[in-house]
Amino acid sequence: MKIARRQFLHLAAAAATVPALSRFASAQSYPTRPVHLLEGFGAGSAPDIVARLIGQSLSERLGQSFVIENRSGATGNIATEAVVRASPDGYMLLLATAANAINATMLNVSFDFIRDIAPIAGVVRVPLVMEVHPSIPARTVAEFIAFAKARPGKVNMASAGTGSLTHMAGEMFKTMTGLDLFHVPYRGAQVFPALLTGEAHVYFGPLLSSIEYVRAGNFRALAVTTVTRSPILPDVPALGESVPGYEASAWFGLCGPKRTPEEIVEKLNKAVNVSVADPKFQAQLANMGGTTLGGSPGDFAKLISDEVKKWSRVVLAGDMKR
Known part of the structure; x- marks a missing residue:
């Protein structure tokens, strides 16, 4: 049976939209199962504390468990590499820290932190x-x-x-x-x-x-x-x-693997922003002396980029690259 050219084009266009619609539907229903949030410094550390606080808050807002995984070692690179290599579906996330910005210049690693992650939102600066x-x-x-x-x-x-x-x-x-x-x-x-x-x-x-x-x-x-x-x-x-221009702080935020669907990034970003604006969440961070961050994924991407540049200057000045 012959198919008219116009009919063929309609069918081809419809077929092309199916994956996009499927991804959109998946993002709309996300998360449908537990999300794993990795931190790279071990139980009881500041990153662990922040991961558990934001994980609990996100669980309450998104209706799924956020399972905190401690994958300590290599100044956070073991956890980071696991997320970089993960499927970009929003079910494995990283609690990024200032260590990631330092490591990007100081260490020879198998990934490019800026290129290979999808910034979601900053959480807190301490x-x-x-x-x-x-x-x-x-x-x-x-x-x-x-x-x-x-x-x-x-x-x-x-x-x-x-x-x-x-x-x-x-x-x-x-x-x-x-x-x-x-x-x-x-x-x-x-x-x-x-x-x-x-x-x-x-x-x-x-x-x-x-x-x-x-x-x-x-x-x-x-x-x-x-x-x-x-x-x-x-x-x-x-x-x-006393030393004009000096600033160094611990900061924490959420990232996923690159190519994480934009709809999932936006959904997580919105939930993080609601969390950091919640007085209850802010009170939980009060004993850390932290200032909550929030903002857009672009805001967090800029923070990461600025931090990489800052620490690269310190690494190069001290000839500390390893």
Whole structure:
């Protein structure tokens, strides 16, 4: 049987729309099963805490479980690579962090973080605290700079590991002030015993894990590292008040694999924005001193791009690429 050319074109056009309609219907009903949210730093870490809070909130809003998977190792790259290689269907997501921006320049990895992920939304930004052992006589950033300049190479700057955000924040401080601080990397939380005994002199530590030491007087907080002061430590200045242009913070947001359908990205983005605007959710993050982010996928993509550029300058200045 012969088919008229016009009829054939109608049939071809209809056939071409079927996959698109199928994808649209799938996105409209998403999620129909549990979503896996991967974080790369382990149970009890700040990323784990944020992942569980946003996962619970998204579960309440979207009607499906968000299963948090801790895939720690390689400063977050094990979790990141698993998501990069996952099917772009919205059922495996990544809690992206500042470590991803650092790793993009510092490490040789098998993927391009900017090219191979689909930004969904930022969740929260959290300051670090520039803190010193009480034996250090400095009570302000300016006094610390003067103290360290008089002792080149003799002031120990602790970090939670080479290439960690705590390390890079200190390296940026060194670059911007011209100080010669001696970097001493520790394994994660082992940095706190070193700081408590005075073996380590200064540390750019996460606010969440540092706040109780500061409140107890074990450490002296000289500054927070975000652009503005933290409501948790309102009397502690922002480091940028003494070192103009300085900003280093932990940030967290959701990403999926590249080619995740736009409709799914938008649905998740809307749910994240509703979550971060919820006073209950904000209260849950209050003890971290965090500032909620939200915004469009484009906003989060810009944050990631800006952070990669910023940390690449620090990595190159310190010749730290591995």
